[in-house]
Amino acid sequence: MKSADILKKYPDITVIDHPFVQHKLTSLRDKNTSTREFRMLVEELGTLIGYEATRDLETIDIEVETPLEKAMCPVLKGKKLCIVTIMRAGNGLAEGVLKLSPSARVGHIGMYRDPETKQPVDYYLKMPHSIDERTIIVVDPMLATGNSAAAAIEKMKKMGAKDIRFICLFAAPEGIEAFKEEHSDVPMYIGSIDRELDEHAYIRPGVGDAGDRIYGTR
Ligand SMILES: O=P(O)(O)OC[C@H]1O[C@H](OP(=O)(O)OP(=O)(O)O)[C@H](O)[C@@H]1O
Ligand SMILES: O=c1cc[nH]c(=O)[nH]1
Ligand SMILES: [Mg+2]
Secondary structure (H helix, E strand, O other): OOHHHHHHHOOOEEEOOOHHHHHHHHHHHOOOOOHHHHHHHHHHHHHHHHHHHOOOOOEEEEEEEOOOOEEEEEEEOOOOEEEEEEEOOHHHHHHHHHOOOOOOEEEEEEEEEOOOOOOEEEEEEEOOOOHHHOEEEEEOOEEOOOHHHHHHHHHHHHOOOOEEEEEEEEEOHHHHHHHHHHOOOOOEEEEEEOOEEOOOOOEEOOOOOHHHHHHOOO
16 A cells, blocks of 8 residues: 555554654665664654654643743643653663653563564563553564564553554654554554565564664674
8 A cells, every 4th residue: 555545544653754854764774874873864854753643642831930020831731751662672762752751751562573484482571560541662673574563562551551653764654554554453554565575574664673773793
C-alpha cells in the first residue's frame, strides 16, 4: 500500500514531514554516515518526533509571578510520562525523547529479531511502577514486519498500560498493516513510510540494520 493510502486508512498515523526531520532521515540512509553521526542523528530525531508525538498532552493554567505582574500560564497537567525503548536500537531514540521530559521514567524491553523466523526473541524487561497511570511512548527506529513493536506493545497492555503511543523513524507498509491489525488503538508517529520489505524483511530503501549502525556492530 502507498503511503498516502495508509494515511487515509489510519487517521491516527502521523508522518513527520518537517524539512529538518526529512533532511536528517536522509543523512541516516547514507551508507557513508559514520557511527558517531548516525547515533547523534537518531537522538536528534527522537527529540523532534517526540515533540510532535506529545503535542496533545494536557496543560493547566497556574499562577506565576513574573518580574512585572502575576499571570495565569500553562504547565503540563496530564499523566506522568514513561518512555519505553525496544532495545537495542530504541535506546538512541529514547535519549532524544528524554530531552523533552528529563524526569520521565524509562522502561526497557530487550528483544531481537530471529533472522530465520523474523519473530522477536525476548531477553530483558524492566518497567517503572504504575504503568497503568502513565502515558507510554514506545520507541524503536525500525518497524519492518511489525512483529517486534506489536509484541512489545502487547507486553505493555498485559502490564496494564492503557495510554500508549508508538514512535519510529522508518516503517514498511506491510509492518504498519500488521501492527494496526493488533493495535488499532495505538497512534503512530513515523519519520518515513518506506517502499517495502525485501526478501530478508529489511526495509527498502531503509538504513540497513539500525542497531548495528548506532553501535558500530555487525
Ligand atoms: O518489525 P520487525 O520485523 O520486528 O523488525 C524491527 C526490529 O528489528 C530491529 O531490531 P533488531 O532485532 O535488529 O535488534 P537490535 O536493536 O538489537 O539490533 C529494530 O530495531 C526493531 O526492533
Ligand atoms: O530494515 C530493517 C529491518 C529490521 N531491523 C532493522 O534494523 N532494519
Ligand atoms: Mg539490529
